[in-house]
Amino acid sequence: MKKITVFILLLFLLVGCSQSNVQHNKDLEDSIYSIVDDKNKSEISMKSLTTFDWDKAFLFTPYSTQEAIEEELGTDFKDPSNISMRDDIYLLVFLDGDKVVQYVEIERRGSDFSIRQKGHLTPSNDVISIERH
Incomplete structure (x- = not known):
């Protein structure tokens, strides 16, 4: 019985240390799309769209590898988008x-x-440029 209890506690500890607190912000995506869909706009100011604390943001292009993402971020991050195999999104x-x-x-x-x-x-330096085809 003790082994099962220890196992369950370790499992909760591991789950608690996962990236589960990293939020996929779909509301922010919608705000970005409203700007992208406006053909008169060529820039996105991220500070004006965000409602959470952040001090750096990194933009990864299609086909960015997991290794390149973690190296650039300087921390572990399991890419949930699978961008290394996609050409239809930026992360x-x-x-x-x-x-x-x-x-x-x-x-x-x-x-x-x-x-x-x-x-x-x-x-303070938050602009993403939009280049339309």
Whole structure:
């Protein structure tokens, strides 16, 4: 009986340490799409759309590998979008300190997105450029 109790406690501990607290922010995705769908707009200001704390955000292009994502973030993050095999989305990952807090999958919708040469976004340097085809 003790072994089962220990096993259950370890299982809860492992589950508690998982990325389950990393939120897929679909409301933010919808806000981004409303800007992308407006052909008169060429930029997305992330600070104006976010309602959570973050200090860095990284934009990953289609076919980004798991290794490249973790290297860029500087932390472990299991990519839930499987972007390494996809060309239809960009992955935007937000960090607060050294922890991933939220992410969005941005459908291309006939557009490409870039943060130019910045490397990552910050609340004070938060613009994603939209390049339409």
